[in-house]
Amino acid sequence: MLLFIILCCVLAIHASEEGKAVQNPTVRSSSGEFLGIYNVTRRGRSFEAYRGIRYAEPPVKELRFQPPVPILRYEKPVDATKNGPACPQPSSPGYYVDEDCLTINVYSPVKAERKASLPVIFFIHPGGFYSMTGRSDLFAPDYLLDRDVVVVTINYRLATLGFLSTGDSLAPGNNGLKDQVAALQWVQRNIAAFGGDPHLVTIAGCSSGAVSVMLHMISPMSKGLFHRAISLSGSPVRKTRSPTHLYPLAVRQAELVGCPTNSSSDIVNCLRTVPWRDLGLSLNRFYEFGYDPLTLWSPVVEADFGQERFLPVDPIDAIRERKMHPVPFIISRTKDEFFWKAFTVLKNETLLRRMNENWEDIAPISFMLPRDNSSLATQRLRQEYNLVDLKNDSDTAYNLGRLYVDAIESFPIYRLTKLMSIHSTAPVWSCFFTYIGNNSFYQDPATKKPVGSAHHDDLLYLFYIAYRFPKIGSQGTDADMVDRMIDIWYNFARYGDPNNRGDTPELDIHWPATSPTTRPYLQIDKQLSIHENLFDQFAATWEELYPIQYY
Ligand SMILES: *[C@@H]1O[C@H](CO)[C@@H](O)[C@H](O)[C@H]1NC(C)=O
Ligand SMILES: *[C@@H]1O[C@H](CO)[C@@H](O)[C@H](O)[C@H]1NC(C)=O
Ligand SMILES: *[C@@H]1O[C@H](CO)[C@@H](O)[C@H](O)[C@H]1NC(C)=O
Numbered sequence: 373m374l375l376f377i378i379l380c381c382v383l384a385i386h387a388s389e390e391g392k393a394v395q396n397p398t399v400r401s402s403s404g405e406f407l408g409i410y411n412v413t414r415r416g417r418s419f420e421a422y423r424g425i426r427y428a429e430p431p432v433k434e435l436r437f438q439p440p441v442p443i444l445r446y447e448k449p450v451d452a453t454k455n456g457p458a459c460p461q462p463s464s465p466g467y468y469v470d471e472d473c474l475t476i477n478v479y480s481p482v483k484a485e486r487k488a489s490l491p492v493i494f495f496i497h498p499g500g501f502y503s504m505t506g507r508s509d510l511f512a513p514d515y516l517l518d519r520d521v522v523v524v525t526i527n528y529r530l531a532t533l534g535f536l537s538t539g540d541s542l543a544p545g546n547n548g549l550k551d552q553v554a555a556l557q558w559v560q561r562n563i564a565a566f567g568g569d570p571h572l573v574t575i576a577g578c579s580s581g582a583v584s585v586m587l588h589m590i591s592p593m594s595k596g597l598f599h600r601a602i603s604l605s606g607s608p609v610r611k612t613r614s615p616t617h618l619y620p621l622a623v624r625q626a627e628l629v630g631c632p633t634n635s636s637s638d639i640v641n642c643l644r645t646v647p648w649r650d651l652g653l654s655l656n657r658f659y660e661f662g663y664d665p666l667t668l669w670s671p672v673v674e675a676d677f678g679q680e681r682f683l684p685v686d687p688i689d690a691i692r693e694r695k696m697h698p699v700p701f702i703i704s705r706t707k708d709e710f711f712w713k714a715f716t717v718l719k720n721e722t723l724l725r726r727m728n729e730n731w732e733d734i735a736p737i738s739f740m741l742p743r744d745n746s747s748l749a750t751q752r753l754r755q756e757y758n759l760v761d762l763k764n765d766s767d768t769a770y771n772l773g774r775l776y777v778d779a780i781e782s783f784p785i786y787r788l789t790k791l792m793s794i795h796s797t798a799p800v801w802s803c804f805f806t807y808i809g810n811n812s813f814y815q816d817p818a819t820k821k822p823v824g825s826a827h828h829d830d831l832l833y834l835f836y837i838a839y840r841f842p843k844i845g846s847q848g849t850d851a852d853m854v855d856r857m858i859d860i861w862y863n864f865a866r867y868g869d870p871n872n873r874g875d876t877p878e879l880d881i882h883w884p885a886t887s888p889t890t891r892p893y894l895q896i897d898k899q900l901s902i903h904e905n906l907f908d909q910f911a912a913t914w915e916e917l918y919p920i921q922y923y
């Protein structure tokens with residue numbers, strides 16, 4: 373706290389000595405006072421940035437593995453001029469990481485330009501529930517703030533620190549998601565002071581963030597905290613029901629840091645004493661085959677141990693029984709998602725041989741298939757995807773890539789879209805992002821060029837992702853893509869409908885809501901176009917292998 377007071381006064385004095393119009397913007401809400409900075413967007417529009425605001429008490433010491441404790445009042449002015457740390461995870465030397473990481477960032481057009489309170493876009497970052505952050509070196513609002521919206525990004529606890537789940541009262545699970553709820557509640561209390569409308573909140577997320585978005589729609593804890601939802605490339609509805617605990621991961625984590633594994637209390641008590649750095653750095657030793665499985669920690673269906681439950685019912689049942697807060701919903705994915713994972717296998721002789729010779733053991737790991745009784749499914753998928761003999765050639769690369777895409781994204785998203793289009797009482801829009809621009813999260817190592825529209829690539833046109841990519845200017849097809857993507861989010865945040873109502877002419881097509889039968893969707897490429905029945909080719913196979921009731 374002391375550090376914060378000193379910083380704040382130093383800044384204030386500095387600003388007044390300069391005596392210019394470069395003073396820091398300040399906001400006073402019923403919770404406290406926040407000191408931010410000014411910055412400018414892609415098109416040169418000024419905005420106010422308030423970063424690194426703690427929304428919950430530091431989740432350290434006795435609060436580790438506990439649900440978040442919201443901060444309701446700030447006794448001293450808050451220095452919100454800089455990013456807070458990322459939550460513990462492997463990172464490059466010197467990168468700012470700390471267990472005390474529960475911070476929120478708010479970006480808003482400058483006060484003088486705000487005529488009314490603005491729609492709020494609350495972004496939940498991707499990273500598999502074990503990596504990345506909402507800091508502005510990853511997700512800067514330089515594109516979105518060219519429109520009249522308030523953008524919020526957050527950190528939430530990751531990996532063991534956020535998702536330890538022993539299936540008992542010691543660690544019921546989902547703390548990282550409960551952090552997100554605490555941040556959404558912070559928005560309800562404070563966002564009006566930053567120019568945002570607390571009654572017009574769009575939750576948007578990518579990958580694990582997209583999974584989170586859907587879960588807020590069914591969580592009793594999130595009711596009333598948002599009004600529209602966008603899920604990019606992620607679905608909590610997969611091949612079978614969600615787990616009720618992640619005990620094997622708790623045991624693995626204990627082993628990796630030298631804790632006893634005799635009982636749940638031995639594990640939790642010992643993990644409470646381990647330095648956060650050791651927990652964060654152990655991530656890479658959880659994988660079982662190369663960097664597979666892609667997903668390690670996940671949300672769990674919580675049994676009742678007297679705690680407030682984030683997820684009391686399996687998502688499939690919750691949707692079917694319409695136990696949800698239906699809001700207008702966009703469900704999107706990219707064409708090629710995790711296709712590049714095929715290259716990591718084919719280019720590594722050891723991995724290629726292991727997958728070829730032990731397909732039945734490796735396939736459930738790499739394609740995230742239920743592990744019990746999996747041999748029939750693995751054999752069938754091997755046939756269907758034409759992978760009977762894996763070789764380091766382009767056919768295998770294509771087929772193996774398709775299997776990674778379908779297993780991890782296409783099928784879960786197809787299933788979610790179908791369930792939601794049947795059961796949600798609010799409209800659902802389906803979207804397929806196929807554009808390949810100047811940059812990609814997967815670039816060919818030889819040519820350094822994109823070769824597909826990979827997982828996260830749609831985010832390139834929504835956020836300035838400074839840690840990895842140059843800022844997109846105002847000319848070229850990448851720039852046009854930014855305009856379109858921003859317009860879709862802007863319309864949706866305002867109206868609960870992404871279609872053009874006059875002031876977004878770049879969206880020169882009518883995008884109908886989806887339906888259970890023909891499933892129309894918008895394809896986003898250099899041109900926009902409408903098609904039907906995304907993911908038809910293999911849907912029947914997957915449905916047969918992993919049947920659920922849709923009605
Ligand atoms: C303004 O935003 C840019 C782009 O996000 C960033 O690189 C820069 O650090 C920001 N300026 C300040 C003072 O934070
Ligand atoms: C755990 O079990 C092992 C073997 O059963 C025993 O030697 C050890 O003392 C136990 N540790 C604790 C902390 O109870
Ligand atoms: C191949 O994969 C194995 C297992 O992940 C790894 O240990 C090894 O370093 C990889 N080899 C190359 C050349 O990347």
Ligand SMILES: *[C@@H]1O[C@H](CO)[C@@H](O)[C@H](O)[C@H]1NC(C)=O
Pocket residue numbers: 718719720721764
């Ligand atoms: C796979 O093929 C590529 C070229 O097609 C080659 O560069 C690479 O060395 C091969 N890798 C293995 C493990 O055979």
Ligand SMILES: *[C@@H]1O[C@H](CO)[C@@H](O)[C@H](O)[C@H]1NC(C)=O
Pocket residue numbers: 745748
């Ligand atoms: C395994 O799968 C087969 C074929 O679907 C089924 O008949 C059998 O009951 C399953 N066994 C278990 C233990 O689930």
Ligand SMILES: *[C@@H]1O[C@H](CO)[C@@H](O)[C@H](O)[C@H]1NC(C)=O
Pocket residue numbers: 809810847848849850851
């Ligand atoms: C790619 O980047 C170059 C250099 O910044 C720019 O001139 C070009 O217009 C960009 N291409 C697209 C497709 O936006």
